Amino acid sequence: MAEELIRHLQKHIAADAEDARQIVPFFRTVPLQKKEALLAEGQLCRYHYFVAKGCLRMYFVNGKGMEQTIHFAIENWWITDYPAFQHRAAASFHIQAIEPSEVLAIDYASQEDLFREFPQMERYFRLIFQRAYSAAQLRIRYLYDFSREEFYDHFSTHFPEFIQRVPQYLLASYLNMTPEYLSEIRSKKRS
Amino acid sequence: MAEELIRHLQKHIAADAEDARQIVPFFRTVPLQKKEALLAEGQLCRYHYFVAKGCLRMYFVNGKGMEQTIHFAIENWWITDYPAFQHRAAASFHIQAIEPSEVLAIDYASQEDLFREFPQMERYFRLIFQRAYSAAQLRIRYLYDFSREEFYDHFSTHFPEFIQRVPQYLLASYLNMTPEYLSEIRSKKRS
DNA sequence: CGCGACGTTGATTTGCCTCAACGATTGTGG
DNA sequence: CCACAATCGTTGAGGCAAATCAACGTCGCG
Numbered sequence: 524m525a526e527e528l529i530r531h532l533q534k535h536i537a538a539d540a541e542d543a544r545q546i547v548p549f550f551r552t553v554p555l556q557k558k559e560a561l562l563a564e565g566q567l568c569r570y571h572y573f574v575a576k577g578c579l580r581m582y583f584v585n586g587k588g589m590e591q592t593i594h595f596a597i598e599n600w601w602i603t604d605y606p607a608f609q610h611r612a613a614a615s616f617h618i619q620a621i622e623p624s625e626v627l628a629i630d631y632a633s634q635e636d637l638f639r640e641f642p643q644m645e646r647y648f649r650l651i652f653q654r655a656y657s658a659a660q661l662r663i664r665y666l667y668d669f670s671r672e673e674f675y676d677h678f679s680t681h682f683p684e685f686i687q688r689v690p691q692y693l694l695a696s697y698l699n700m701t702p703e704y705l706s707e708i709r710s711k712k713r714s
Numbered sequence: 715m716a717e718e719l720i721r722h723l724q725k726h727i728a729a730d731a732e733d734a735r736q737i738v739p740f741f742r743t744v745p746l747q748k749k750e751a752l753l754a755e756g757q758l759c760r761y762h763y764f765v766a767k768g769c770l771r772m773y774f775v776n777g778k779g780m781e782q783t784i785h786f787a788i789e790n791w792w793i794t795d796y797p798a799f800q801h802r803a804a805a806s807f808h809i810q811a812i813e814p815s816e817v818l819a820i821d822y823a824s825q826e827d828l829f830r831e832f833p834q835m836e837r838y839f840r841l842i843f844q845r846a847y848s849a850a851q852l853r854i855r856y857l858y859d860f861s862r863e864e865f866y867d868h869f870s871t872h873f874p875e876f877i878q879r880v881p882q883y884l885l886a887s888y889l890n891m892t893p894e895y896l897s898e899i900r901s902k903k904r905s
Numbered sequence: 906c907g908c909g910a911c912g913t914t915g916a917t918t919t920g921c922c923t924c925a926a927c928g929a930t931t932g933t934g935g
Numbered sequence: 936c937c938a939c940a941a942t943c944g945t946t947g948a949g950g951c952a953a954a955t956c957a958a959c960g961t962c963g964c965g
Contacts, residue, residue, distance in 0.1 A: 591858050605848035645836040652843035657796035659850035666857045667782050667890050699858050
């Protein structure tokens, strides 16, 4: 499953087969079943994860005990609770597999070692974070701008494959609305 | 005003006086009056900005013609329309000074040159973006979780100095509510 | 088959917006 | 330095998007 990561690295930085051979051992492969948890709120967040295969979600539990999904991550995405990972602190999010998945995990110290031995990796992650922050900026704009219905329209035109891939109550939670209201919106569209 | 940047660099990476002397010329100093625009929607977004002094805001104009503030940036923050900057495309946000300010600007090509000549700068920006993304992740959580009133409470306990520094209608716009409603919330607190 | 998870529908409620009117404060030109 | 305008903050009435609550149909799976 490391090939997926290698291919992704090579899309962003110069890394030959020899580099690849040396970089891979920094990571640990973690297979996941459907619904299996990768990280739970309150746990020490030790790892940064690369999704090699499958689909995960990140969520938190709000004051009323509802699970609020704030991210989906599929192949080639990096994911973790960054605030917690950076400070090697307790996570305030959960991460869970939606499908049978496989992720590559690297802990904080190994990541620092990796930067020391392969300075191109600083560039790689600079690019990854830059793009992630960039996407977050857009995302925040949408959260300010869109009604729930516009949010659904936007999501279903930009990520139609997702509508198939995740159950509707998770989609509702990601779109920050109740399953009931999503159901209402969808029935309106059909007619 | 470059000293502010140097000091910030040295907090994150090893950079001696000689490095500093060479890094500074990559930037252009831009003084700004209160309410002066630094970037407007539709303009090509060429620069990445470091706030050396003052306070800026980033906003967009929504479908109803209202200005929606999505960020404030004060001393030591980097700001730009990242989606546009990365693709050297037209901005979809405005950036404007709230107070008399001073920013350091670097264009895309110079930033790439800077990375080539000073590889530590990749690390510096990796750290900056990582922290920014981290903050965005928390921000998104709050946007999902908080009512308008909770948002106000959270903001006023975490950034009390800001409540003084920015006019109330901008604060309302940042908190994603109408000035009328913010006024109502505040009067409720007083009594 | 039967149970629990998921999706749907409808009635009611509420958080927040819209619109309008009116003080208070700020700024500006004469 | 005052007069007047513009900008900003407040208050209240009415309305709407979306939540809550409850009940019921359906499907996948042990």
